[in-house]
Amino acid sequence: MSVEVSRGLENVIIKTTGLTYIDGINGILRYRGYDINDLVNYASYEELIHLMLYGELPNRQQLNQIKGIINESFEVPEQVISTIFSMPRNCDAIGMMETAFGILASIYDPKWNRATNKELAVQIIAKTATITANIYRAKEGLKPKIPEPSESYAESFLAATFGKKPTQEEIKAMDASLILYTDHEVPASTTAALVASSTLSDMYSCIVAALAALKGPLHGGAAEEAFKQFVEIGSVENADKWFEEKIIKGKSRLMGFGHRVYKTYDPRAKIFKTLAKSFAEKNENVKKYYEIAERIEKLGVDTFGSKHIYPNTDFYSGIVFYALGFPIYMFTSLFALSRVLGWLAHIIEYVEEQHRLIRPRALYIGPEKREFKPIELR
Ligand code: CMC
Incomplete structure (x- = not known):
């Protein structure tokens, strides 16, 4: 079977x-x-x-x-x-x-x-x-x-x-x-x-x-990882160099990009981006991270867009959380x-x-039946 x-x-x-x-x-x-x-x-x-x-x-x-x-x-x-x-x-x-x-x-x-x-x-x-x-x-x-x-x-x-x-x-x-x-x-x-x-x-x-x-x-940690990238980049002037070294040459995954289900722009990311932008207009520190994120977004979409990899919800959410003081x-x-x-x-x-106990099966691929040996004989 x-x-x-x-x-x-x-x-x-x-x-x-x-x-x-x-x-x-x-x-x-x-x-x-x-x-x-x-x-x-x-x-x-x-x-x-x-x-x-x-x-x-x-x-x-x-x-x-x-x-x-x-x-x-x-x-x-x-x-x-x-x-x-x-x-x-x-x-x-x-x-x-x-x-x-x-x-x-x-x-x-x-x-x-x-x-x-x-x-x-x-x-x-x-x-x-x-x-x-x-x-x-x-x-x-x-x-x-x-x-x-x-x-x-x-x-x-x-x-x-x-x-x-x-x-x-x-x-x-x-x-x-x-x-x-x-x-x-x-x-x-x-x-x-x-x-x-x-x-x-x-x-x-x-x-x-x-x-x-x-x-x-x-799963849940991607917003933290995405924001840590922006902190590591530090300034918008450093964004292209960072992207080239880390993502293109270093082959690291761009955090906050890609999704198992979305093969286009995650609709939540668009809303978080608008919120982040509005905080950036009033706060210089937020603006710094927002500008870095926007530049990385452009580089990411230019590089991965053809593979249907776009910003997901976690790309800009961290900037909003940061702007709120977290x-x-x-x-x-x-x-x-x-x-x-x-x-x-x-x-x-x-x-x-629709209640039913969730109890899947596993396919056994271990050894056939074996003779048990007492510890002294092993
Ligand atoms: N940066 C660079 N390349 C990527 C990325 C990325 N973020 N995501 C996918 N790829 C590439 C990957 O290298 C692979 O390329 P190739 O076919 O050449 O080997 C291809 O795309 C398919 O990747 P996959 O890992 O098989 O695809 P997946 O559907 O399992 O990926 C994902 C989904 C979220 C795990 C992945 O996009 C990823 O690791 N993203 C970064 C982490 C992240 O932002 N996670 C948050 C997800 S959204 C949370 C939520 O909805 O709640």
């Missing part, structure tokens, strides 16, 4: 979904039918939470309910905060996030229940803001701070992180970034969450599984902060509508 092994589960359809549609040829991304550009321009992250979990954009009353649950759910058990602040300051931020969610899984261990799953997901999203803000605060040697109720999730998160009221432009950029990273069908982290959910493990543990998969440099080590956590909605929406869709 001939059996085909799908390495990397490439082209394996693991579930159906009503959440996210990607057209990689034409560079289209939609959540529940709505174009990513319209959602960034006209919706808020809270509206997106309702859309993803409940299937429709909320009316005013439904939106207020979502905001109410968020504003009441920022508190986390004391053990989460004390553990985050007891860790050495040089600890990896995603590792700290895994630890925090592990504590929540130990304390709460909630059971799946159709009547409460979605509301629990909204509560978890609120707690993710608290965890993410306090990972930054612990690593920076600041005191713990629980996000306070405000007009928006993005505002509460930024205010708790930096301990000051953010500007409207910062809130809008944070909100856009939350929307842009919310979901991307079933990449490795979402698949890891689905595998855990298929055993009916609790939602917090599913997030630990997702975070473990996100942590790797082939250090590089937080970029992957900001991805997670946003993606937690996608993970939760996918596992709820899976458990409620």
Whole structure:
């Protein structure tokens, strides 16, 4: 019998979904039918939470309910905060996030229940803001701070992180970034969450599984790597030389370029570029990185465009995060902060509508049956 092994589960359809549609040829991304550009321009992250979990954009009353649950759910058990602040300051931020969610899984261990799953997901999203803000605060040697109720999730998160009221432009950029990273069908982290959910493990543990998969440099780490390139280049005058030495002669991969699904410009990258440009117009340091990125983009597209390799979402997102005041080590956590909605929406869709234990097979290619030899005879 001939059996085909799908390495990397490439082209394996693991579930159906009503959440996210990607057209990689034409560079289209939609959540529940709505174009990513319209959602960034006209919706808020809270509206997106309702859309993803409940299937429709909320009316005013439904939106207020979502905001109410968020504003009441920022508190986390004391053990989460004390553990985050007891860790050495040089600890990896995603590792700290895994630890925090592990504590929540130990304390709460909630059971799946159709009547409460979605509301629990909204509560978890609120707690993710608290965890993410306090990972930054612990690593920076600041005191713990629980996000306070405000007009928006993005505002509460930024205010708790930096301990000051953010500007409207910062809130809008944070909100856009939350929307842009919310979901991307079933990449490795979402698949890891689905595998855990298929055993009916609790939602917090599913997030630990997702975070473990996100942590790797082939998935969540690309925004950090892309931005580190711009720091290494240092000035726009050095961009061509760097590109020639590192990418052309050195054959290194250009980070923030290329995508398994998009064979054209990633639609999220275009939006992040616009946001980065608007910060660059007001801030000289951001401008420096923006100009380097723009030059590298031109060189990258000239070199790789014929192979359908273009900027992906991570190429410009780091410049936006940097402009908001985040250090590089937080970029992957900001991805997670946003993606937690996608993970939760996918596992709820899976458990409620199409549940089956995920248990693939492996093709055995080891030795035939062998005689056992006691240790003295080996
Ligand atoms: N720089 C230079 N060459 C590249 C790049 C790149 N960034 N990406 C792909 N290629 C080349 C690769 O060398 C190969 O060339 P050849 O056929 O001559 O050997 C060809 O393109 C196909 O590469 P592949 O690795 O088989 O293609 P893939 O579909 O597995 O690649 C990728 C997807 C994202 C792993 C890859 O493009 C990459 O490593 N990019 C850099 C890292 C990065 O930016 N990751 C973030 C991805 S977006 C995250 C998200 O959507 O959430």
